[in-house]
Amino acid sequence: MKKKRISLRIGVIIISSIMAMMLISFFYTPYSVTEMNKRERFSPPNSSHLLGTDNFGRDILSRLMKGSQTAFFVGGVAVSIGLIFGIAIGATAGYFGGVLDEFIMRIMDSMMAFPGILFALMFVSIFGVGIKNTIIAIGIMSIPSFARITRSGYMQHKEFEYVKNARVKGISTFRIIFAHILPNVMSPIIVAASMGFSSAVLSEAALSYLGLGVQPPDPSWGRMLNESQVYISMAPWYAIAPGIMITLIVLGFNFLGDGIRDMQDKGK
Amino acid sequence: MSENILSIKNLNISFETQKGFFSAVKDISFEVRRNSITGIVGESGCGKSLTSLSVIGLLPENAVTEGRIKFMDEEILPYNEKVMRKIRGKEISMIFQEPMTALNPLWKVGRQIDENLKLHTVSDKKERFSRVLEIMNDVGLPDVVNLYHKYPHELSGGMRQRIVIAVAIACRPKLIIADEPTTALDVTIQAQILELLKEIKIRSGSSIIFISHDLGVVREICDEVCVMYSGYIVEKANTAAIFEKQYHPYTLGLIRSIPTVESKGKTLYVINGKVPSIYDDIPGCPFASRCEYAEKKCEVHLPELREISGNHYVRCAKAGEITWNRR
Numbered sequence: 001m002k003k004k005r006i007s008l009r010i011g012v013i014i015i016s017s018i019m020a021m022m023l024i025s026f027f028y029t030p031y032s033v034t035e036m037n038k039r040e041r042f043s044p045p046n047s048s049h050l051l052g053t054d055n056f057g058r059d060i061l062s063r064l065m066k067g068s069q070t071a072f073f074v075g076g077v078a079v080s081i082g083l084i085f086g087i088a089i090g091a092t093a094g095y096f097g098g099v100l101d102e103f104i105m106r107i108m109d110s111m112m113a114f115p116g117i118l119f120a121l122m123f124v125s126i127f128g129v130g131i132k133n134t135i136i137a138i139g140i141m142s143i144p145s146f147a148r149i150t151r152s153g154y155m156q157h158k159e160f161e162y163v164k165n166a167r168v169k170g171i172s173t174f175r176i177i178f179a180h181i182l183p184n185v186m187s188p189i190i191v192a193a194s195m196g197f198s199s200a201v202l203s204e205a206a207l208s209y210l211g212l213g214v215q216p217p218d219p220s221w222g223r224m225l226n227e228s229q230v231y232i233s234m235a236p237w238y239a240i241a242p243g244i245m246i247t248l249i250v251l252g253f254n255f256l257g258d259g260i261r262d263m264q265d266k267g268k
Numbered sequence: 269m270s271e272n273i274l275s276i277k278n279l280n281i282s283f284e285t286q287k288g289f290f291s292a293v294k295d296i297s298f299e300v301r302r303n304s305i306t307g308i309v310g311e312s313g314c315g316k317s318l319t320s321l322s323v324i325g326l327l328p329e330n331a332v333t334e335g336r337i338k339f340m341d342e343e344i345l346p347y348n349e350k351v352m353r354k355i356r357g358k359e360i361s362m363i364f365q366e367p368m369t370a371l372n373p374l375w376k377v378g379r380q381i382d383e384n385l386k387l388h389t390v391s392d393k394k395e396r397f398s399r400v401l402e403i404m405n406d407v408g409l410p411d412v413v414n415l416y417h418k419y420p421h422e423l424s425g426g427m428r429q430r431i432v433i434a435v436a437i438a439c440r441p442k443l444i445i446a447d448e449p450t451t452a453l454d455v456t457i458q459a460q461i462l463e464l465l466k467e468i469k470i471r472s473g474s475s476i477i478f479i480s481h482d483l484g485v486v487r488e489i490c491d492e493v494c495v496m497y498s499g500y501i502v503e504k505a506n507t508a509a510i511f512e513k514q515y516h517p518y519t520l521g522l523i524r525s526i527p528t529v530e531s532k533g534k535t536l537y538v539i540n541g542k543v544p545s546i547y548d549d550i551p552g553c554p555f556a557s558r559c560e561y562a563e564k565k566c567e568v569h570l571p572e573l574r575e576i577s578g579n580h581y582v583r584c585a586k587a588g589e590i591t592w593n594r595r
Contacts, residue, residue, distance in 0.1 A: 098329075161369040167326055169384050169435070170356035183374045 008259020014252030022072055025065035033066045034217045042235045052237045060241050063219040070220045071201050074135050078200040079193055081139025086146025091177050094154025108144040116141040124212045134213040138203045142196050149192050153185025187264045194257035198250040205246050221246050273442055273475045274300040279335035281318050290546050293318050294499040305469055305476040307490035315499045316479050320445045324360050325352040358388040361436040365448040367428035371420040377431045378416030384438040407434045426457035437468055445477045462489050483522055487511055495519045498544055498554035505580035515576050515587040517559045561586055
């Protein structure tokens, strides 16, 4: 019984430790993230710089900690955008059905068919490089999957008698959709949100790696990977540290999503 | 004010589908008197639920309605969504068949009753709370303060059905439509719920449309009965009269197929054949193909609904000509 919750536990442990790291970084980092030190360029991990330093002699640990802020910020806002629009669109399509549903879902399908990174690249090159546009692009990319999941929940639940009962009471359609049905279809959406979080972080890392996301000197894990690749043979620790962090956060959210799903399945 | 709370005249409900135009409810007329219980009896798919949904204005979107529905001296056809929303829950409410699914699983039951009041009548929160407890008491629920904060899955089927009824009567509606409210319950609970419905009728002066396929239950509770078959009303009378003498062979068949003490050990009577599909276009009497007494003319001409004796209507060409063999 308890063994089966292992993915939830791993997820919670990983995510809460990264979150703790992020919270600490608001108040304390070992060194300033932008402070350069020419004499200590490329120093390997040692007692004063636990994860070593980069090409400007900046402390990698400090930058990793600050970078977690970026990751959570981008993930959180992008997933929120996806959730808000995805739920609104999916609920409308699923509840009303018919031609409207067809129309909306075909648009969603075409959005899904479009490669996400390509869309983000286009978006960023039109509206400008920067963290704000990166977030918006990632958010828009995640709308279709949320819309799809929400829609399927609504298609199922709108036939249930409690919904008919609500209509019989004279409750407005808006209220039925959001106050009555939404809480009932929330569980798969929560799982999807957790998974969406990991892919948002990954997309941010990818865009920043390409130099389109977060701009220097703000630290971002993707950006750090990008900067480190030139020096990979002489300072491998520079590339390894952010690489591990990206892997961990993605894994963590996937485990968390899996764990929540298992828990819900068991509830049923 | 007339004595009828609801009167339906020549109601037709048909569906426009990709396959064509199908008629589901045909030329139905009946009245529901103030403070009375009217039963609608018939097998699945005969249009009884559609008829009730048409009263509350919640037919599927592709349904086409013709005829007249008059509720409290006001025509509600064609529907006006704004007007209907005010009527729904306040003047007309509905009790569903499945108490397991009729309540929102994630809302506390008290809040579900409360919502109705909030929407239509009382705005003060404290007053609503005490009203909800009062209503829960009225439907015979114990320990109401505690129960207010429970979720539907924590209650038994009978208790849930009482909550569903509490939701329905919260605003003291003039008309309650009960769509097979006891079908999903076991027999003892069924009897209790029937008692409760009768009590509600007497106490609050509401009228009830009671939809069922169980003639025994209908006899127990209803003042008047309409028997429906394949979208038509085939027989209509007050309960005493219809159980005394059935003019339509379908009604007779229904009554003959009720198991009784005398029929113990004998093969139970069945009406042969099956209900004609909605896709079949039958020019004559829809029951002709299953009727023991059918003649040639039955298959060609659709009989009119006619008054055969005082307030007893029947839609059968041969009604009165034959005395049916009673057991």
